[in-house]
Amino acid sequence: MASDSHFLRFSLFHRFSHFLVIISFFGLVLTGMPLVFKDYGWAHWLYGVMGGYPTAGIIHRICALITFFAAFLHFAYLSVQTLIKKDRGIFWGPDSLLIQPKDLLNILGDVLWFFRLGSRPNYDRWIYWEKMEYLSLMWGTFVMATTGFVLWFPVQATSFVPANLANYIDLPSLALVGHRYEALLAAGFIFTIHFFHTHLLPENMPVDEAMFTGRISEEHMAHERGVYYERLKESGELEALKVRPSGCAGSLVSKIMGLPFLVVGLLIVGFMLASLICSLFTLIC
Amino acid sequence: MASILNTCGVVNNQVARVLIVGLFVALFSAVSSYRLYAQENSECMDCHTDPSKVDVKVRVDHVTGEVEIVSMLVDEEAFHASAHGGEDFYCIDCHADLEESEGEHYPNLQPVDCITFCHDDPAEEFLESSHVALMKENDVQPPTCKYCHSGYKSKRDTPRANDLSHREDTIDKCGGCHKEYFDSYRNNLHGQVTALGYVGTDIATCVDCHGQHTILNSTDPESTLGSENVIETCSVCHPGANDTFVKHVAHPKYKNISYYKEIFGAVKDARSDREKIIGIVKSPQTLITVLFVMYVGILVMTFSQFGMHSVFTWLATILDERKGKESKHGK
Numbered sequence: 001m002a003s004d005s006h007f008l009r010f011s012l013f014h015r016f017s018h019f020l021v022i023i024s025f026f027g028l029v030l031t032g033m034p035l036v037f038k039d040y041g042w043a044h045w046l047y048g049v050m051g052g053y054p055t056a057g058i059i060h061r062i063c064a065l066i067t068f069f070a071a072f073l074h075f076a077y078l079s080v081q082t083l084i085k086k087d088r089g090i091f092w093g094p095d096s097l098l099i100q101p102k103d104l105l106n107i108l109g110d111v112l113w114f115f116r117l118g119s120r121p122n123y124d125r126w127i128y129w130e131k132m133e134y135l136s137l138m139w140g141t142f143v144m145a146t147t148g149f150v151l152w153f154p155v156q157a158t159s160f161v162p163a164n165l166a167n168y169i170d171l172p173s174l175a176l177v178g179h180r181y182e183a184l185l186a187a188g189f190i191f192t193i194h195f196f197h198t199h200l201l202p203e204n205m206p207v208d209e210a211m212f213t214g215r216i217s218e219e220h221m222a223h224e225r226g227v228y229y230e231r232l233k234e235s236g237e238l239e240a241l242k243v244r245p246s247g248c249a250g251s252l253v254s255k256i257m258g259l260p261f262l263v264v265g266l267l268i269v270g271f272m273l274a275s276l277i278c279s280l281f282t283l284i285c
Numbered sequence: 286m287a288s289i290l291n292t293c294g295v296v297n298n299q300v301a302r303v304l305i306v307g308l309f310v311a312l313f314s315a316v317s318s319y320r321l322y323a324q325e326n327s328e329c330m331d332c333h334t335d336p337s338k339v340d341v342k343v344r345v346d347h348v349t350g351e352v353e354i355v356s357m358l359v360d361e362e363a364f365h366a367s368a369h370g371g372e373d374f375y376c377i378d379c380h381a382d383l384e385e386s387e388g389e390h391y392p393n394l395q396p397v398d399c400i401t402f403c404h405d406d407p408a409e410e411f412l413e414s415s416h417v418a419l420m421k422e423n424d425v426q427p428p429t430c431k432y433c434h435s436g437y438k439s440k441r442d443t444p445r446a447n448d449l450s451h452r453e454d455t456i457d458k459c460g461g462c463h464k465e466y467f468d469s470y471r472n473n474l475h476g477q478v479t480a481l482g483y484v485g486t487d488i489a490t491c492v493d494c495h496g497q498h499t500i501l502n503s504t505d506p507e508s509t510l511g512s513e514n515v516i517e518t519c520s521v522c523h524p525g526a527n528d529t530f531v532k533h534v535a536h537p538k539y540k541n542i543s544y545y546k547e548i549f550g551a552v553k554d555a556r557s558d559r560e561k562i563i564g565i566v567k568s569p570q571t572l573i574t575v576l577f578v579m580y581v582g583i584l585v586m587t588f589s590q591f592g593m594h595s596v597f598t599w600l601a602t603i604l605d606e607r608k609g610k611e612s613k614h615g616k
Contacts, residue, residue, distance in 0.1 A: 038471070038480035053483035114597040116604065129594070151474070155523050158530040166532040170569040173534045176474055177573055181580035185587060193591040283542075 005218040007241040009210045013077065018211055020070040021137075022261055027063030028144075029187045029268060031056040036180055037275045064148055071141055094124045094231065097135075103128040122226035129197055136189065143182045150175035184272070191269035199262060206262060212254030213246035329376045332389075333359045347396045348429050360438060367442035368434075399430045407498040416500035433458055446497075452484040459491040465543060469536035487522065494518060494535065532569065539574040 010018070034047035034056075050056040081087045089095040094102070106128050109121035126134075150157040154172040161169055198208045210216045222229040232238040246254075332338040339357040346353075364370045369379070377384050382395040400408040408430070411417060417427045436442025437450045444451035456479060460467030470476035475489040484490060494510060501508035509518045519526035519533075538544035551562040565571075 034481060035474075035477045038477050044481055047481045053478055053481070053485075053488070110598075114601050116601075120601070120605070129591075154533075155525045155527065155530050158533075159527055161529045163528040166529040166569070167567070168569055168572060170532060170534045170573065171529075173473070173537050173569065173573050174576055177537075177539070177576045177580065181577070181584065185580075185584055188584070188588060189591070192588075193595065196595050 006215045006243050006245040007218065007221060007238065008214055008243045009216040009221070010214040012214065013073075015211065015214050017070050017073055020066055020073075024063040024066035024070065025186075025190065026261060026264065027059055028067070029183075030264075031060040031063070032183055033187060033268060033272065036184065037272065040271070040275045040278070042271045042275075061152065064145070067141060068145065071145075094228070095126075097126055097131050099128070099131055099135075103131060123224070123228070124231070125225060125228040127225070129193075133189075133194055133197075136186075140182055140186045143178055144186070147175040147179040147182070151179060188269060188272065191265040195262060195265060199258065207255055207258035209246065209251055209254040209258075212257055213250040215243055215246045215250070217245070326374075326376050330359060330361065333357060334361060342392065346429070349426055349432075356439065359441070363436065363438055363442045367436055368445045369443050404430070411498040411500075414498065414500045415502055415505065428458075447486055449484050452486075452490050452492075453479070453482070455492055456484070456490050465538075465541055466536055468541055469538050472537050472540050473535055475535065489522065489535075493521070534569050534573060537573050538570055539577040544570070544574075 030046060031050045034043035034050070037043040047053075047056055050059060078090065081090055091098060093100070102124065106121045106123060109118060112118040113120045150171055157175070158166075158171050161171055198204060198211075199206060201208075216224075218229075229238075232241065336358060341354050341356050344353055344355045345351070379397045379399075380394050381398075383390050412427070420427045431440055433455065434443050434451075435454075436444055437454075444454075456467070456470075460470070470491070471480055478488045479490060486493075495503070496509040499509075501511070503510040506512045508514065515531045516526055516528075519531050523530065548562075548565055551558075551565050555562045
């Protein structure tokens with residue numbers, strides 16, 4: 001095979017959506033996380049850098065709106081695919097991002113591979129952990145948006161709770177707990193698991209350029225997503241996805257764009273982990 | 286001064302008018318207070334801004350017996366920014382025992398009496414509050430005026446009500462005794478923002494909800510958070526606050542170990558004292574705590590599972606490479 005062939009893995013629309021999510025996610029984390037780690041110096045410094053109160057709060061809300069816009073784009077895309085293009089493949093089958101029976105087999109296969117009881121399974125278009133990341137992004141955005149709106153408009157939100165239930169349900173406090181710990185989950189997940197499973201894999205280090213240039217090399221694709229590669233090759237769809245390689249400029253741009261985010265994310269998660277250990281330590285002693 | 290000029294007998298229309306006004310001012314001040322004979326602040330400041338003339342002094346608090354070393358130097362800028370730093374305040378207004386002295390004075394002045402002539406209202410409210418009553422009942426010395434209203438650099442520079450460092454200081458002062466409530470406050474959004482050092486009047490500190498001097502227990506209907514006033518209190522920042530909104534748990538206890546001890550104790554006594562456990566469960570704290578515990582579980586599960594997945598993937602890849610298979614997928 002010619003190893004310099006490149007195929008389109010992510011369309012411009014998806015790359016743009018991912019870019020929106022990166023921008024807004026970092027804005028949200030940088031302005032929100034200091035509030036959680038309020039007892040630590042780095043949080044004071046970071047909150048000051050982000051403009052302090054109330055500027056940081058305003059940035060946080062603007063970034064939230066960008067996230068909503070990205071979510072809106074995504075659901076508009078899903079609607080167009082299902083209703084107009086009649087593409088059922090996004091719900092069922094090898095191109096779907098929802099968990100399929102094959103994924104359960106792949107998980108089992110991977111566990112066997114961990115314990116040297118078999119060789120590594122071949123993956124299709126989406127690997128099972130990528131599907132889990134996608135589904136947790138969907139769930140996380142839903143939780144963060146609803147709790148965030150309750151915290152943004154606490155008075156209006158509580159008017160939906162009847163007064164006789166108010167002795168049991170305190171909406172703003174519940175929203176704060178949900179918002180805070182879902183945020184820890186999301187930031188912790190993205191800055192460790194997502195980074196390590198995509199960008200920091202030995203073959204992708206330091207940035208998986210596919211999400212920025214949209215392109216993947218034939219060799220990489222056959223290695224990482226063997227079933228997908230063979231499937232497209234047999235059906236002849238592979239030729240349609242063939243694109244010019246991104247070249248030096250594309251690689252440079254994706255590194256310039258990706259690396260700072262990677263470094264900031266790893267720094268933040270380092271601070272978070274250190275603070276968590278300190279908190280647990282003071283709790284025990 | 287005015288009266289001396291009056292006796293000079295200068296007859297001039299304009300001067301006469303000034304003199305008449307001056308006479309009235311002099312008379313008025315002679316009748317209303319003793320300011321006619323008062324030393325100007327500048328006379329005090331001559332020495333009290335000069336490090337070669339005044340030094341430090343050991344001061345014993347006449348109420349608490351607390352001993353401290355205080356500087357007798359006055360930072361004029363800080364003093365003028367303080368609540369008592371206005372043009373119409375004189376040093377001897379507070380240090381009344383120096384009223385007629387001139388030049389050097391004896392070292393140990395009378396303790397300043399904030400209450401009798403000026404601040405009798407807040408003092409009365411404070412001293413009659415249930416806060417002080419409870420302290421007396423438990424044999425705890427109630428705080429003096431200066432305990433809370435002390436300046437940043439020197440106790441003398443009484444801060445204004447909305448002074449930021451005063452607002453920040455108040456949280457620590459209240460929290461010094463009310464440790465549990467301080468911790469739970471810090472766990473709520475108000476306390477998170479103030480912990481980062483933003484203590485403007487748009488974020489609630491202790492006094493914004495619980496009142497400044499008339500501090501009543503929040504279960505008292507007449508307190509700022511009691512059924513009669515709570516909507517008004519919350520509405521200051523949250524316009525339109527309704528009956529549900531005001532039930533907000535401003536002190537969520539899910540990170541206070543004592544809360545779990547309390548639950549544990551109540552569960553142990555559940556047979557003999559059913560009311561106790563029911564009282565704890567029938568509170569909005571319960572649901573918040575359940576959500577918190579759930580999230581701790583989710584966080585631990587997620588990170589341990591995906592963490593293990595990462596470690597295993599890396600290990601398995603390395604082992605494959607050692608065997609010379611590369612990390613080849615499939616057959």
